Amino acid sequence: MRIKPALLGIVALLLTGACGQLRAQTAEIIVNPTVEQVPLDRERLRAIFTMRLKAWPNGPPIRVFVLPDNDPLSDRFYRERLGMYSYVLRSLWDRMVFTGTGLAPTVVRSEEEMRALVQATPGAIGYVSKEGGAWYLRFPRHVPLAHVESPHS
Amino acid sequence: MRSAESQAHRRRKQRAIVMVACLVGCAPAAAAEYQFHGYAAQGFVYTTENNFFGESSDGSTDYYEAGLNASVQLRPDLMLAGQAAIRDAGISDDGTLRLDYALADYRFLANVDSSAGVRIGKVKNAMGFYNETRDVIFTRPGVLLPSVYSDNQNQRSLVFTAPGAQLYGNRTLGRHEWSFTGTANVDRNVRKSDERLLIDLGGLPFDLRIKDSWNAQIMDSLDGGMWQFGVSYFFGRFTLATPDAIGIAGTFDVGLTLFSARYNAERFSLTAEYVLNPNTNRVTAGGIEILRSRLVAERSYLQGEYRLTPQWALMARLDAAFSDRDDRSGRGFAAANPGADRKSRQSRDVTLGVNWRPDEHWGVWGEYHWIDGTASLQPLENPNGPSDNRWSLLMLMAAYKF
Numbered sequence: 001m002r003i004k005p006a007l008l009g010i011v012a013l014l015l016t017g018a019c020g021q022l023r024a025q026t027a028e029i030i031v032n033p034t035v036e037q038v039p040l041d042r043e044r045l046r047a048i049f050t051m052r053l054k055a056w057p058n059g060p061p062i063r064v065f066v067l068p069d070n071d072p073l074s075d076r077f078y079r080e081r082l083g084m085y086s087y088v089l090r091s092l093w094d095r096m097v098f099t100g101t102g103l104a105p106t107v108v109r110s111e112e113e114m115r116a117l118v119q120a121t122p123g124a125i126g127y128v129s130k131e132g133g134a135w136y137l138r139f140p141r142h143v144p145l146a147h148v149e150s151p152h153s
Numbered sequence: 154m155r156s157a158e159s160q161a162h163r164r165r166k167q168r169a170i171v172m173v174a175c176l177v178g179c180a181p182a183a184a185a186e187y188q189f190h191g192y193a194a195q196g197f198v199y200t201t202e203n204n205f206f207g208e209s210s211d212g213s214t215d216y217y218e219a220g221l222n223a224s225v226q227l228r229p230d231l232m233l234a235g236q237a238a239i240r241d242a243g244i245s246d247d248g249t250l251r252l253d254y255a256l257a258d259y260r261f262l263a264n265v266d267s268s269a270g271v272r273i274g275k276v277k278n279a280m281g282f283y284n285e286t287r288d289v290i291f292t293r294p295g296v297l298l299p300s301v302y303s304d305n306q307n308q309r310s311l312v313f314t315a316p317g318a319q320l321y322g323n324r325t326l327g328r329h330e331w332s333f334t335g336t337a338n339v340d341r342n343v344r345k346s347d348e349r350l351l352i353d354l355g356g357l358p359f360d361l362r363i364k365d366s367w368n369a370q371i372m373d374s375l376d377g378g379m380w381q382f383g384v385s386y387f388f389g390r391f392t393l394a395t396p397d398a399i400g401i402a403g404t405f406d407v408g409l410t411l412f413s414a415r416y417n418a419e420r421f422s423l424t425a426e427y428v429l430n431p432n433t434n435r436v437t438a439g440g441i442e443i444l445r446s447r448l449v450a451e452r453s454y455l456q457g458e459y460r461l462t463p464q465w466a467l468m469a470r471l472d473a474a475f476s477d478r479d480d481r482s483g484r485g486f487a488a489a490n491p492g493a494d495r496k497s498r499q500s501r502d503v504t505l506g507v508n509w510r511p512d513e514h515w516g517v518w519g520e521y522h523w524i525d526g527t528a529s530l531q532p533l534e535n536p537n538g539p540s541d542n543r544w545s546l547l548m549l550m551a552a553y554k555f
Contacts, residue, residue: 043325044265046377052268052323054260055229061186062229068513070463084377087460088417091292092378097190098286099277100234100254101321103224104188107513 027077028130030115034060034122046082048125050092051102056123064105065117065126073111077127186226193219194290194552198243202541203527204534205305207243209546216242216550218288220253230270232258240288244534245305247346253277253288254314262322269322276319279334279370280312280385281411281426287313289554294424295506295520296548299454300474301411301428305529310347311363311389311407315339328375335369343391350533352393359395366390372413383413393436403436403444420460427453429478451478468506468520474528475499496542500526514553522546 029040036058038044047053048062055061067074069086078084096102108114111128118124196216200209207215222236235255241248256274263270277285280302286292287302287309298304317338324331343351343361352361366389373382386409393403411428429451436444454472461467475481476498483495506520524546527539 047265047325052263053265054226054263061226063186070513082377085417085419088378094289094292095286097188097224098192098220098222098236098289098292100222100224100232100236100256101258101272101277102232103186103226104190 026130027073027080027127029081029125029127030118031126032063032118032120032122032124035125040081042081042083046084049078049082049084049089049105051096051105060123063121063124065108065114065121065124066105067111067114067127068107068109073127073129081127185228188224189222190224190555191219191221192289192291192552192554193217194550196296196548196550198549199547200544201546202544203530203539205243205530205546206245207534209243210540213243216548217248218242218290220288222253230260230263232260234258238288242305244531245309245350249344249346256319266325267323269320272319272321275314275316276336277314278312278336278338278368278387280368280387280409281383281413281428282381282415282424284312284385290518290550290552291516291554294456294458294470295468295504295508296518296550297504297520297522297546299426299456299470300452300472300500300502300529301426301454303452305531308407308409310343311366311391312368312387312409315341315363315366330374332372332374333370336367338363338366338368338389340364350531351391354395354401357395357399357401359393359399359401362392362394364390364392368409379417381413381415381417383411385409385411385413387411400439401436403434405435406431406433408432422458424456424458425454427451448476449478451475451481464510466508466510468504468508470502470504470506472502472504473500474502474526476528494527494539494542496526497530497539498526498528500524500528502529514555516552516554518548518550518552520548522548 035056038057044053049064051064053062069090075086078086078089093104097104106117108117108126114126114128118126194217195214196206197212197214198206198209198216199212202210204210207213218238218240220236220238222234224232224234226232236253237250238253239248239250240246252275254275254277256272256276258270258272260268260270262268279285283293283298283302287298287304290296303309315338317336319334319336321334322332341363343363348361352359366387368385368387370383370385374380389407391405391407393401393405395401408431409428411426413426415422415424429449431447431449433447434444435442452474454470456468456470459467477486480486481499483498486498487493487495501524503523504520506518508516508518510516522545524544525542527542530539
C-alpha cells in the first residue's frame with residue numbers, strides 16, 4: 001500500500017512534464033518563393049538538414065535555417081519529419097564544422113526571424129509551428145520517432 | 154510543399170517583417186556562403202598518484218585546447234576550409250600553434266540518395282567515432298577520450314590529421330545510410346616534441362618521418378543515426394634515420410583496425426569500440442638487424458551516456474587497454490624484463506562523468522577515473538616510474554564554442 005502514493009507522485013510528475021510540452025506544436029516546413037516544387041519526403045529532408053544535399057534540383061544553393069537545438073519545435077520537427085533526434089543532428093553538424101567538411105545550418109532566435117530570413121534568402125528552407133495539430137501530437141514523449149507524417153509533405 | 158497561393162499570401166503578410174530584417178542585414182543572394190567557428194577549453198587535472206597531462210599530482214592546469222576555423226562554400230560543389238589550433242596536454246602536446254586542416258572539397262556527385270567527392274590538402278582522418286574532432290570537447294563524450302584513441306600514448310601525430318587526398322561518398326539504401334572515407338597521406342616529418350615521446354636513443358641525434366600512411370572507414374548509419382556501425386583501418390610506417398657515423402636505422406609499422414558500434418536512444422546512448430593495434434619494429438645498426446619485434450596491442454571500451462535534461466548529462470565508461478594481447482596480464486613481459494612491473498602493460502579504467510551545458514556555447518565537464526595499471530602514463534612525465542599502480546584521476550574542463 002505504501003507504493004501507491006509514490007506511484008501517484010511519479011504519474012503526477014510525468015503529467016507535469018508532458019503538460020510542460022503543451023505549447024509545442026507540430027512543425028511545418030517553409031521555403032523561399034524561389035524554391036521549385038520538389039517532394040520534401042523524409043529522405044530529401046534528411047539529406048538537406050544533415051547538410052549533405054547542397055543545391056536544389058534546378059541549381060540554387062540550399063540555405064538551411066533552424067531554431068535552437070533545445071527549442072521544442074526543433075525537437076518536434078526533427079522527430080516528425082526527419083525521424084532523428086536533435087542531439088544526433090548537432091553531433092553531425094559539429095563534426096562537419098570542426099573538420100572543414102561542411103557548413104552548419106544558420107540558427108535563428110525566433111519563428112518571426114525564421115519566417116523573415118527564409119522569405120528573404122533565395123534557396124532558403126526552415127520550419128515554423130503549425131496550429132491545430134492532432135491532440136496526441138501535443139505529447140512529444142508519445143510520438144514514436146519517424147512515424148508521424150505531416151499532410152504537407 | 155506549400156502551394157503558390159498560400160506562399161503569395163504569406164509573402165504579403167510578411168513583407169513588413171522582411172523589410173525590417175533586410176535593414177538589419179540581408180546576405181547577398183548569390184554570394185558564396187561562409188562561416189567562422191571556434192572553440193576554447195581549459196582543463197584541470199588532479200591525480201592521487203602519478204602524473205598525467207602535466208604535474209597533475211599537485212593539480213595541473215597544463216591542459217587546454219583552442220581552435221579557430223573558416224569555411225567558404227564557393228559553389229554547391231566546391232568548398233574551402235581551414236582551421237588553426239593549439240593544444241597543451243602535459244608532455245604529450247606542447248601548445249604550439251599548428252594548422253589543423255586546410256582543404257579544398259570538390260563534390261562531383263550530389264543526389265538525394267548518394268553523394269561523393271574528393272578533398273585535397275591537410276585533411277582529418279576518419280577513425281572511429283571521435284578521431285576527426287578529438288580536440289573539440291563538445292564532440293567528445295568527456296574530457297579524456299577512451300584508450301582506443303591513445304590520447305596520451307603517442308599515436309596522435311600519426312593518425313590525427315595529415316596532408317593528402319581524401320575520397321568520400323554516401324549512399325542511402327532503405328533504412329541504411331552507408332558512408333565511406335578513404336585517405337592517402339603524403340610522407341611527412343614528425344615534430345621534435347613528438348619524436349622525444351616515440352624514440353629514445355640516449356641523446357643521439359635522429360630524424361623520424363611518417364611514410365606510406367593511409368586509412369579508410371566504412372560506416373553504416375541506420376534509422377537516421379539511431380544505430381551506427383563502423384570499421385576503420387589505418388596503416389602508417391615510421392622511418393628512423395640517424396647520421397651515417399651512427400648508422401642506426403629503423404622502420405616501425407603501426408596498424409589500427411577499429412570496430413565501432415553505437416545505439417542512440419532518446420535519453421541515452423550506448424557506445425562500444427574495439428581496436429587491434431599491431432606494431433612491427435625493425436632496427437638495424439650498420440646494416441645489421443639488432444631488433445625485430447611484433448606486438449599486437451588491444452584496447453576497448455563500453456560507454457553509456459544519459460541525458461537527464463537538455464542541459465545535464467551523465468557518462469559512465471569501462472575501459473581496458475593491453476600493450477600485448479598475447480600477454481594481457483604482463484607476466485610474460487615481467488619475466489623477460491627483470492625489475493619491470495607487469496602493471497605497466499595494462500590499464501583498466503572505470504570512469505564516471507557529468508556534463509552541464511547551460512546554453513549552446515558553454516559547457517562544463519567533470520569526470521573521475523579509477524585506474525588499475527600504468528600503461529596510459531608517459532615515462533617522460535613520470536621519470537622515476539609510476540608511484541602506484543592503482544591511481545585516480547580527476548579531470549575538469551570548461552569550454553566555449555561558437
